[in-house]
Amino acid sequence: MSGVTAAALPDAPLDVVFGALADPTRRALVQRLVVSGPASATVLASSFPFSRQAVVKHLQALETAGLVVAQRVGREVQYRAEPAPMAAAIGWMLDSGAAWDRRIDRLRQRPARGARSATGAN
């Protein structure tokens, strides 16, 4: 964790990215960092109904996902948002969506023969 300074992680696995984004608190943290810029865990914690330690844990989860980068400034640690890993997640979804569209096309071409042929959801 703290070993990584600011080097771009290769690319965090989708598990971790999606998992990090699955928590409302963590999404709120990301937005907060995106909107208001870098901040320390202590400062962030003052805006949330959680203890500082809880916020730190969330930030570590986000850092593992590469969605946040920690940078030491004096005795503080500034966390900054890094939306890059979202690209992979979006990519996976668009990919699925595309494949789904292709499948829909195939289903459309198939002659609708009378009764609802099961999968035939419009």
Next chain:
Amino acid sequence: MSGVTAAALPDAPLDVVFGALADPTRRALVQRLVVSGPASATVLASSFPFSRQAVVKHLQALETAGLVVAQRVGREVQYRAEPAPMAAAIGWMLDSGAAWDRRIDRLRQRPARGARSATGAN
């Protein structure tokens, strides 16, 4: 749950969508359904190293997220992929990314006064 036939759920909260996608098995299930078309839990389970019940639970998680739709066909239940809810997830990410870009712009416009312009990733 099983009450819904094929009606589009209002829109599952992001928590649930991201959470559903955070599991590799569930992503594999979605892709399988997208690529090979609708299938029953029993059939799907034969392709995975898990029990049928485990697969059923995953499918229920996906169904809660609206990523999968269950349809009863005779004594079987066919599950079909439904990528629509991904739109909200993608939307959230693009939104964060956009806000981030705006922030970067502001930082870029700001005259680098000595200290850290730091966040200046690529």
Next chain:
DNA sequence: CTGAAGTGCAACCATTGAGTTGCATTGGTG
């Protein structure tokens, strides 16, 4: 009608996750 295939339901276990508290450590600053 009887049986087998396919689901549904429930109990159970092990692991992870979110959150807490307490204390040690580091780093500015009066």
Next chain:
DNA sequence: CACCAATGCAACTCAATGGTTGCACTTCAG
């Protein structure tokens, strides 16, 4: 130097998750 603020580390609780198994129930088919 001495203090205070911020971080780091560790232990602990409680709830949720992912997985299992066993059994009851429905439905098609011989």
